[in-house]
Amino acid sequence: MNEMDDVFAPATQQWVPVSAKLALARRLVLLVVLLPLAVVGVVVALVAGVPGWVPAAVAVVALGVGVWLWWLIGRRVRSYGYSERADDLLVTSGILFRRLVVVPYGRMQLVDVVAGPIDRALGITTVQLHTAAATTDAAIPGLPPDEAAALRDRLAAVGEQRSAGL
Amino acid sequence: MWVSVLRSIPVLLGVLVVFAVQVGGNLPGVGGSGLSRLLPVGAGLLLVGLVLSALGSYLSWSRREYWFDESGDLRVDSGVLTRQQRRLALSRLQSVDVHQPLLARIVGMAEVRVEVAGAGDSRVVLQYLTETEARALRAEVLARAAGLRPDAGTAPEQVLVTVPTRDLVVSLLLSSTTLVGALATAAIVTAAVMSEGAVGLLGLLLTGGLPLLAAFNQFVRFFGFTLAESPDGLRLRSGLTSTRTQTVPPGRVHAIEVTEPVLWRRLGWVRVQLTLAGSPGSSDQDENATSGVLLPVAPVAVARAVVDRVLPGVGSREFAWESAPARARQRAPIQWRELGVAVNPDVVATRRGRLVRRLAVVPHARTQSVHLTQGPWERLLGLASLRVDTAPGPVSVVGLRLDARAARRAVDEAATQARRARAASGPQRWMSPTSQVDALPQEPPTG
Numbered sequence: 001m002n003e004m005d006d007v008f009a010p011a012t013q014q015w016v017p018v019s020a021k022l023a024l025a026r027r028l029v030l031l032v033v034l035l036p037l038a039v040v041g042v043v044v045a046l047v048a049g050v051p052g053w054v055p056a057a058v059a060v061v062a063l064g065v066g067v068w069l070w071w072l073i074g075r076r077v078r079s080y081g082y083s084e085r086a087d088d089l090l091v092t093s094g095i096l097f098r099r100l101v102v103v104p105y106g107r108m109q110l111v112d113v114v115a116g117p118i119d120r121a122l123g124i125t126t127v128q129l130h131t132a133a134a135t136t137d138a139a140i141p142g143l144p145p146d147e148a149a150a151l152r153d154r155l156a157a158v159g160e161q162r163s164a165g166l
Numbered sequence: 167m168w169v170s171v172l173r174s175i176p177v178l179l180g181v182l183v184v185f186a187v188q189v190g191g192n193l194p195g196v197g198g199s200g201l202s203r204l205l206p207v208g209a210g211l212l213l214v215g216l217v218l219s220a221l222g223s224y225l226s227w228s229r230r231e232y233w234f235d236e237s238g239d240l241r242v243d244s245g246v247l248t249r250q251q252r253r254l255a256l257s258r259l260q261s262v263d264v265h266q267p268l269l270a271r272i273v274g275m276a277e278v279r280v281e282v283a284g285a286g287d288s289r290v291v292l293q294y295l296t297e298t299e300a301r302a303l304r305a306e307v308l309a310r311a312a313g314l315r316p317d318a319g320t321a322p323e324q325v326l327v328t329v330p331t332r333d334l335v336v337s338l339l340l341s342s343t344t345l346v347g348a349l350a351t352a353a354i355v356t357a358a359v360m361s362e363g364a365v366g367l368l369g370l371l372l373t374g375g376l377p378l379l380a381a382f383n384q385f386v387r388f389f390g391f392t393l394a395e396s397p398d399g400l401r402l403r404s405g406l407t408s409t410r411t412q413t414v415p416p417g418r419v420h421a422i423e424v425t426e427p428v429l430w431r432r433l434g435w436v437r438v439q440l441t442l443a444g445s446p447g448s449s450d451q452d453e454n455a456t457s458g459v460l461l462p463v464a465p466v467a468v469a470r471a472v473v474d475r476v477l478p479g480v481g482s483r484e485f486a487w488e489s490a491p492a493r494a495r496q497r498a499p500i501q502w503r504e505l506g507v508a509v510n511p512d513v514v515a516t517r518r519g520r521l522v523r524r525l526a527v528v529p530h531a532r533t534q535s536v537h538l539t540q541g542p543w544e545r546l547l548g549l550a551s552l553r554v555d556t557a558p559g560p561v562s563v564v565g566l567r568l569d570a571r572a573a574r575r576a577v578d579e580a581a582t583q584a585r586r587a588r589a590a591s592g593p594q595r596w597m598s599p600t601s602q603v604d605a606l607p608q609e610p611p612t613g
Contacts, residue, residue: 007538007540007550007570007571007573007574008538008540008574087585088581088585096541096542097539097540097541097542098539098540098545099537099538099539099540100537100538100539100574100577101535101536101537101538102535102536102537102538102577102580102581103535104533104535104581104584104585104588106585106588107533107534107535107588131534131535131555132283132443132534132557133534133535133555133556133557133558134558135537135553135555135558136534136535136555137537138535162588
């Protein structure tokens with residue numbers, strides 16, 4: 001699999017990884033969704049008076065899925081990375097479905113910095129790049145606010161320098 | 167200085183009123199006891215409705231002004247209750263349309279649509295102009311956008327292609343929707359004959375009617391399609407009942423796609439579509455808006471010549487295709503032979519599709535960003551797909567199921583070439599000398 005990895009590697013330098021707090025944020029969301037579901041499942045099974053092994057099975061399955069997703073989130077977050085090259089920004093992500101996006105600085109129309117309530121509590125933000133193409137999907141989640149602001153300012157400056165007409 | 171167009175609206179109003187009065191006057195003579203008493207009421211309501219809507223149009227027309235400001239941009243102030251002031255940067259002009267709906271055509275009027283690059287609603291529609299005013303406005307917009315004197319007049323044009331009515335009809339009848347409709351119709355008729363029950367025949371309305379309606383719609387739209395070239399850019403003209411003339415300035419084409427449906431292949435016909443940086447989605451919702459069709463149907467050789475005019479050197483040259491490897495068959499069993507990507511010094515080209523072959527081309531100077539993706543199944547086979555993002559439009563440039571390394575090379579090459587092309591990109595005002603262009607904010611000197 002190493003052979004395939006360098007297909008998605010940046011040409012010259014290393015990927016800059018995102019903060020591990022992103023994994024925490026996503027795991028919190030996972031808990032918020034999964035826990036009530038599991039509880040409701042078990043309670044319904046108990047009330048309905050089905051044999052005792054059914055609620056136990058439900059709980060085990062929920063736990064299994066939870067653990068798997070927990071582990072997957074960690075891997076997914078580690079797969080995020082960006083790399084600033086001389087003329088373009090590279091963004092990568094994904095494990096099952098891998099993705100590499102090349103966004104030239106001269107094509108950036110605007111840069112968003114967004115943070116939801118959980119993100120804010122944990123101190124991470126998402127930097128989102130927009131070009132004239134609606135299909136450009138270049139978001140870098142899980143950046144510390146300072147890094148995000150610095151990146152945004154660098155991108156804005158270099159984008160202005162190199163901006164080209166449509 | 168704003169242009170007054172006071173003379174034109176009363177004409178339209180008059181025609182409407184006369185028409186309504188005639189309808190209202192004739193109807194009571196139809197006869198029948200209960201109906202004859204109701205009809206005048208209905209006609210009266212119709213008349214009131216017509217007068218009210220005409221009044222509304224009149225108000226919105228009388229409150230509209232348009233002029234060119236000192237920096238040469240088009241300004242439009244409009245609205246009765248809510249006033250809107252809009253300024254269109256002509257350096258970002260994408261297309262100018264003169265559109266004549268049937269009724270407007272009868273009374274000699276037209277509307278002008280000016281579209282600039284931008285997301286969302288990035289155009290103005292100026293309705294209720296006389297034909298002369300519409301032409302003059304179009305000429306002035308194009309002249310100013312080109313960086314010429316405002317009174318330069320209409321540029322001469324040279325007709326490149328006209329689509330014969332026979333070809334259009336045949337091509338529409340051979341389209342896949344009509345074919346599916348015909349097959350479904352045949353199936354229903356067979357079933358009805360076999361079972362001797364006629365209920366299923368109602369389905370004919372759907373299977374036979376809808377495709378015919380769609381084909382007829384296209385026929386009305388592309389009737390008499392003419393493609394002409396002028397220093398202003400490409401002129402696209404078509405329409406049976408309502409006519410539309412679109413002008414696309416040079417270098418505004420973001421991507422081109424040549425499609426070849428399976429049924430057209432024996433006739434050697436293709437359709438050519440293009441993407442402009444206009445309002446995304448507007449072409450789907452508004453049937454009068456530009457459709458993104460450069461040629462509804464044409465022989466391959468003609469299409470190549472036209473593509474060559476739009477993107478010089480693309481139509482005639484053969485691409486050095488990087489085709490999908492044979493193992494791509496496991497991921498794309500039907501179309502794997504058709505898949506490929508080519509990056510040459512001017513453009514990125516991709517091809518795909520078995521039933522409908524699609525060749526998509528984007529000039530490096532118009533590339534927005536480049537995606538490389540790989541799903542689990544592709545990863546197992548050592549494949550990857552790429553997509554070149556362009557301004558929203560009908561064309562999508564995707565190279566599917568390629569060898570992973572080759573795809574990555576193509577992505578890097580596309581990114582490098584795009585950078586080179588941006589640095590060397592042409593002037594925004596296409597007729598003015600480059601030195602002047604450097605002073606414009608949209609086009610700072612590139613290093």
